[in-house]
Amino acid sequence: MIIKSSDQLPSVTLLKRFPVPRNFGVVPSSRIERGKTWPAPAGATRVKKFEIYRYDPDSGKNPCLDTFEIDLDICGPMVLDALIKIKNEIDSTLTFRRSCREGICGSCSMNIDGTNWLACTRFIRDTAQPTTIYPLNHLRVVKDLVPDLTHLYAQYALIEPWLKTTSPDPERERLQSPEDAEKVNGEDGKGPAACILCFSCTSGCPSHWWNGNRFLGPAVLLQAWRWLADSRDEATGERLDNLEDPFRLYRCHTILNCTRTCPKGLNPGKAIASIKKMIAERRS
Amino acid sequence: MARNDRPLSPDLQIYRPQLTSVLSITHRLTGIALSIGSPLLVCWLIAAAAGPSAYATLHGFLASWLGLLLLLGWTFSLFFHLCNGIRHLFWDAGYGFDLQTIYASGWAVVAISIGLTLSAWIISFGMEG
Numbered sequence: 001m002i003i004k005s006s007d008q009l010p011s012v013t014l015l016k017r018f019p020v021p022r023n024f025g026v027v028p029s030s031r032i033e034r035g036k037t038w039p040a041p042a043g044a045t046r047v048k049k050f051e052i053y054r055y056d057p058d059s060g061k062n063p064c065l066d067t068f069e070i071d072l073d074i075c076g077p078m079v080l081d082a083l084i085k086i087k088n089e090i091d092s093t094l095t096f097r098r099s100c101r102e103g104i105c106g107s108c109s110m111n112i113d114g115t116n117w118l119a120c121t122r123f124i125r126d127t128a129q130p131t132t133i134y135p136l137n138h139l140r141v142v143k144d145l146v147p148d149l150t151h152l153y154a155q156y157a158l159i160e161p162w163l164k165t166t167s168p169d170p171e172r173e174r175l176q177s178p179e180d181a182e183k184v185n186g187e188d189g190k191g192p193a194a195c196i197l198c199f200s201c202t203s204g205c206p207s208h209w210w211n212g213n214r215f216l217g218p219a220v221l222l223q224a225w226r227w228l229a230d231s232r233d234e235a236t237g238e239r240l241d242n243l244e245d246p247f248r249l250y251r252c253h254t255i256l257n258c259t260r261t262c263p264k265g266l267n268p269g270k271a272i273a274s275i276k277k278m279i280a281e282r283r284s
Numbered sequence: 285m286a287r288n289d290r291p292l293s294p295d296l297q298i299y300r301p302q303l304t305s306v307l308s309i310t311h312r313l314t315g316i317a318l319s320i321g322s323p324l325l326v327c328w329l330i331a332a333a334a335g336p337s338a339y340a341t342l343h344g345f346l347a348s349w350l351g352l353l354l355l356l357g358w359t360f361s362l363f364f365h366l367c368n369g370i371r372h373l374f375w376d377a378g379y380g381f382d383l384q385t386i387y388a389s390g391w392a393v394v395a396i397s398i399g400l401t402l403s404a405w406i407i408s409f410g411m412e413g
């Protein structure tokens with residue numbers, strides 16, 4: 001079927017996961033074991049199962065998959081509501097990041113039913129039975145659904161995400177025409193400046209899984225494009241020099257999982273192609 | 285706790301296959317199949333040049349069910365890699381990045397490469413008969 005926007009869920013799912021062994025390429029300490037089951041309260045009418053990745057650094061044990069059964073009749077509509085309900089009522093040690101609960105802070109990005117999305121903007125009714133929830137992919141896990149984003153923030157710092165100028169400071173703020181502003185904000189408000197740095201795309205990118213040490217990944221490259229596309233920025237050449245590298249930029253193989261998964265409907269894939277094109281045009 | 289002592293969250297083992305990633309890995313696999321298949325083409329040419337008996341031996345293998353299955357795989361690989369390669373050329377030029385276009389062009393590649401494979405086999409069997 002044709003997917004029109006990233007928030008659209010497939011009507012049929014042929015495969016829930018790639019046909020590889022569960023522990024394919026997984027070191028023993030990262031293997032996921034069977035966890036506890038927390039049955040639904042007696043008298044629950046609409047029971048929904050959540051299988052959630054758990055890891056407690058203090059226990060010395062491997063990560064495991066716990067099953068929580070909750071009554072949807074006394075739960076909010078979003079996956080985040082279910083997580084908060086579990087933390088409040090069933091197991092207070094369940095750990096996850098959340099803040100705005102309206103898809104603007106980017107804290108609660110996680111892998112829900114096999115794809116990355118914000119827990120606060122995914123309806124429970126749109127998830128599978130059971131819903132499976134893992135932390136963002138291929139990251140070191142601090143606890144439960146909280147991955148360590150240190151490396152991703154370091155990669156973000158590498159592109160120097162601020163306005164760089166060499167011309168003398170003007171008397172007032174640096175102006176920009178509406179057309180130039182649109183290149184950053186997008187005509188539909190879905191330009192690179194709308195990125196909330198939830199890293200759903202980067203952690204869903206197979207190229208970043210295998211080469212994440214050196215490949216910057218879609219979220220950071222989208223931000224690199226945000227500054228390249230900004231008419232007020234005067235460091236374009238320097239920025240392109242910084243990106244022109246077999247790994248930093250060119251490990252993008254246009255898989256486009258990034259554009260498929262972006263919870264804000266942005267297009268990191270197109271931004272990366274624009275950077276590649278800009279470098280090619282600079283050479284000619 | 286040292287960073288690398290922490291477990292790594294699962295990736296390929298749990299991420300849902302989507303048209304984007306499935307076609308990408310198929311592009312790679314067909315590329316590998318084609319590079320394995322090209323020496324076979326050389327063998328076929330050498331056998332044809334070496335004489336009727338060598339050619340007959342190779343032809344005997346290729347006409348067996350295993351040979352035909354391999355040839356079918358290589359034909360599909362050729363057409364898929366060709367069609368998806370054209371899709372990649374459009375992307376390199378900066379076109380076709382809307383999610384809807386990504387999906388439409390992806391399914392088009394699947395349909396066209398299957399269609400071309402079937403046509404090639406129907407035509408070649410027609411020429412034989």
